C-alpha cells in the first residue's frame with residue numbers, strides 16, 4: 001500500500017460537498033486507489049477514512065484530513081466499518097509499504113517487518129478493511145480466457161508486466177528511452193508496490209518510481225535511493241501515525 005502525503009488542506013474550511021475534494025485529492029495523490037493501488041480513471045471515490053455513515057464521524061464529512069481515494073471495490077468493502085487510526089495502518093500516516101509484502105501470485109500479506117513490530121494483527125485487519133486479502137475471482141471471457149477484473153488478478157498482471165520490463169532493462173541497461181518508457185508504463189499500470197518489489201535491487205528505478213507516483217515522496221517514507229524509511233515520519237502529525 002503506497003504511503004502518501006495529502007498535505008495541507010487546499011481550502012480554509014471543510015468542503016460543503018465532499019465530492020468536490022476529488023480533483024484536489026487526485027492532484028495530490030495521483031489517480032490511484034489509496035488502498036489497492038489500482039489506477040482508476042472513472043468511478044474513483046472520495047473515501048472517508050472514518051466513515052461518514054457513522055454518527056461519531058458525521059462532523060468529518062467535509063474534512064480534508066479525513067479523505068483518501070478509493071476504487072469501487074475498496075470503497076464498498078470498507079463502507080461504514082469503524083476505523084480507529086491507532087488500530088489500522090493508513091497510507092497517509094504509516095509506512096504502509098513497509099507493512100505489507102506483495103507476491104508474484106497477486107497476494108498481499110503483512111510483512112516480516114510488521115510482524116517483528118508486533119503489528120501483524122493490525123496489518124491483517126487493514127487488509128480485511130478493504131478486502132485486499134480476498135482471493136482472485138474466476139472470470140473467464142467468452143473464449144474461456146481469464147479476465148483480470150479483481151484486485152488480486154490485477155496485481156498478478158502488474159507483476160508480470162513489471163517482470164517483463166525488468167528483463168528488457170537487464171538486456172538493455174544503458175537504454176534511457178526504455179527506462180523512461182518503463183516508468184511511464186508503471187504510472188499507467190498502477191500498483192506501485194508491485195513495481196517497487198520487482199525493481200527492489202535497482203535504486204535508480206526505485207527512486208524514479210517514487211517520483212512518478214504523485215504524492216509518494218512527500219510521505220518521507222523513502223530515502224533518495226529508494227530505501228524504506230520506517231517508522232513513517234508522519235510530517236502532518238496525523239493521529240495514531242508512525243506505527244511502522
Ligand SMILES: [Zn+2]
Nearest residue numbers: 033036071074
Ligand atoms: Zn481499491
